[in-house]
Amino acid sequence: MTGDPNAQSSLTDPVLHVANKAEDDAGAGLWTVAFRRLRRNPGAIVGAIIVLVFVLVAVLAPLLAPYAADALPGRTLIRPTFIPGPSDTYRLGLDRYGGDLLSKLIWGARASLLIGVLSTVIGLSGGLLLGLVAGAFGGKTDVVAMRFVDLMLSVPSLLLAVSIAAVIGQSPSAVVIAIGVVQVPIFARLLRGSMLAQRGQDYVLAASSLGLSRRTVVLGHVLPNSINPVIVQATLMLATAVIESAALSFLGLGGGSPTTAEWGRMLTAAQNELEVAPRLAMWPGVCIAVTALGFTLFGESLREALDPKTRKR
Template structure:
């Protein structure tokens, strides 16, 4: 092939293999726009986003999708000590030990898990950002005091700390939300503090300070917004952890409520005595927990790659 070498070089820089990121497309684009472009080309991100979207839609549309109300026991008369009816036309996934429709319980359980996961992550995010902002913005003895508090919280295993907090507050869904949220606070605090310290050493902060901008203006208008990327990624990943921890605490009986409560962890706990009679009662809630956590993890890891310059495809 003959022709102008410079034209061939330009063509080579423009045409890239399928699935690769063209660096020319990223010039002049914002960080989040570039990240969204990479997410659309990442199969793991697409799979994770689909799983999360299905989970959220099922949770939000539970009153429409569920054949029966959350606490309804339509098949109570059909239950026998050694027999639990399986799938049928009336009950697509069968009944549980108490006569509740298993499909309805799983759908309503998605709403409970979503509510606990989101609220606990919001608590952890807000509390962690407050501590991280104090440490990253002021430094000095404030930074030292905040980080020692964070180190103290991290020195206790997360599950043990969550169980202790939930046990002190009392057995209820609110206790689980607060317990999981408190456990997440030190993680967000350390992440935001480290991200802010890294941003404070960049040239644009020195330039802004040289122009006479106050420390508060530089921190709140420049350093903090540019430090939120890793925090948002971590929040996505922590949603997966929150769903698993909520199920674990409910499995331990710290979520309160009746045995018939439609919550995946409680359903899993109640199914332990029925493994020989109806193993699906344990398998289906466990599968819902695993698939939901997988979706948040896949999307969170893909978002981390999309925002991290070190992992960008070349």
Template sequence: MTVTLPPSSNPGPGPAIDEEVHGVSLWRGAFRRIRRNPSAIAGVVIVLAFTVVALAAPLLTTYQPGSAQWSGQVTPSSVPGPSDEHWLGLDRFGSDMWTQMVYGARQSLIYGVISTAIGLTVGASLGALAGGFGAVGGRIGAWVDTAVMRFVDVMLSIPSLLLAVSIAAVLGQNSYAIMIAIGTAQVPIFARLLRGSMLSQGKSDYVLAASALGLRKRRIVMGHVLPNSIGPTIVQATLNLATAIIEVAALSYLGLGSSDPAVAEWGRMLVAAQDRFDAAPRLAIMPGVAIAITALGFTLFGEALREALDPRTRR
């Protein structure tokens, strides 16, 4: 007697397993999708180039920032351009322009990373507090969630740049004031994002299952809800780096940056180039282009990372 198996039971190579669904972690799958995204590659290249220039600034020039030893060569109607000694020429104060640019990249990286770290730390703490109590529920949880978010709403009611300018003006004209001001302006963004993500995760099936198994609510929130909610906040931090670099330049342009002439800042270079724009427009064009390209790089990378981690756009 011969038994014929149905076609589905015949041995042979089955359908290919979709790596996007089976056997690939969330971050590994996101990395694979980023590698196939031309915008992400362009953003990574820009970010890496900016980071290398910022970190290797002392190795890329033999001069010191703010050194005006060639000030005698600068006149109201003439600013020396590129030469063998000065690749990008001199600025209006008689300093080497290339040195100012590479050290300006270092300052932008330091200010951007530290200010974003401040905003992420404080904002994530507030968001975790509100989202944790909100996910737990109960009268006390609702009261804590409401109190924290009303404070965040007050901060959101003030435009971020205006809030940063106000804080920097109160703290004084120094580098620390800029970083604290920009970081404070970013706090409500991270707080609302993490709180909303935690509340969404709190309604998931795995939370209901953990509660049914008798796990304590604190363990569920800290061990399951918070780790699964932090991803979008990290992605937002990448996007906020672009905003931070622009706001650093804006505050320096308004005269709220460091008053130390040895500190090179792209925003302050834009201010200094105003009265020499007719004679040497490159003094304003070069730092302006550097700010735009750097912000574009962080934006492209952040958007690509967000799309790679979003389940709705993976396919």
């Protein structure tokens, strides 16, 4: 019996497909292989599209928004028990103060992107410095640095951010600094652990045996091979930064007036209008959730693409 050739072909096709992918990835760089895997991952594509749309809306806000961020074109139409809904002039309706809701959402994207990026840069910079010192020197330096990190991680992140922002003062800068400080121990612990894993590798021992200085070995060999997990975590922390910035603004720590075009402030302003116009809270909430989802999907997909344990999938 020779069997059904079509059935045999259907069984061998997946095997050949995996073999072809392995051949394509052989000899390619880590990020090249990761990019190829991201292109085949639906979650990565969806996340990248969401992030790209979010970034474009934020950058092009002056061109996309029908009105300025502080404009109140419909203030004469507002009544105590009536807030105009969507119309030809105001596509998503007005808010309690007479501002165009669509314009507020677009300008809010720019504010959220700015806070997210700046806070992540602060957290990444501080975490890299602390993790580099702990991972490079070890010993008592490592112990002191990690106890400081453990102390910061013992406090819930949102509570710590609220405390820092309250001490600094109610302003967007306070929100950026608060979120950035909260992210420092996360990046520090991740980089330190990655560096400790790399320090025992053969290439490190070979470099040390050749007489290279510790600075050269750490900065030229260990750090470049330890940075990938930190980059992935930075992508994920952007999602957290957007959510936490909205939370701090919702609590009134972001400064600004009730008419400020920022998603968290918009949620705060909509609290008393839920029965009259629930859309005032719905649209900022949807923007926050979708943006965080985009960063999370892309970050998790990037983590899988760079994970050696899943390279053969």
